[in-house]
Amino acid sequence: GKFRVFLKCTLENVTDLMLPPDENWYFRVKCMSCGEIHENDIYFDLVGKKDKEGSRGTSNYIGKCKFCSKNSSIDYINNSFSMYKAENSESYKSVASFDCRGWEIVEWLPKGNFRAACSENGNVVEDIDLSEGDWAGYDDEADCVLGVYEFSCKIELFKQAQQFLLC
Numbered sequence: 001g002k003f004r005v006f007l008k009c010t011l012e013n014v015t016d017l018m019l020p021p022d023e024n025w026y027f028r029v030k031c032m033s034c035g036e037i038h039e040n041d042i043y044f045d046l047v048g049k050k051d052k053e054g055s056r057g058t059s060n061y062i063g064k065c066k067f068c069s070k071n072s073s074i075d076y077i078n079n080s081f082s083m084y085k086a087e088n089s090e091s092y093k094s095v096a097s098f099d100c101r102g103w104e105i106v107e108w109l110p111k112g113n114f115r116a117a118c119s120e121n122g123n124v125v126e127d128i129d130l131s132e133g134d135w136a137g138y139d140d141e142a143d144c145v146l147g148v149y150e151f152s153c154k155i156e157l158f159k160q161a162q163q164f165l166l167c
Contacts, residue, residue: 005105011147015119043111
């Protein structure tokens, strides 16, 4: 199935929040064959591709269920990546979509180094850690507190016919 990842948080003096495509994105997945939730988090970036065994195809993530041994894959859907902007604050916004063959994404885990910009002066802030759900910093040049609070996400199954808006 095709799954869309939505992000919701409260931004303070911050815009363009994102987990860069070349960073690892972490997920919890369920096998569609046996229904077991994979006990280890899986991760991959949106840029790299791996060759599928016995096929000419490639995928961002290729794995095998340890319970039923079914081979499965996940592909980032090109042009579905989007930044979370100040005007999205406190509402859900789609940030990326994935085509899953054999896996179901059940949770997106906010690990990795998020990036954002100070909404006062555009200074880029890197290495934002949202694993605890909140982050606070300070921009000396703009003399303001920066914050990302109440981070949450949801995953939704969607039909292929839907179109994506490029941001």
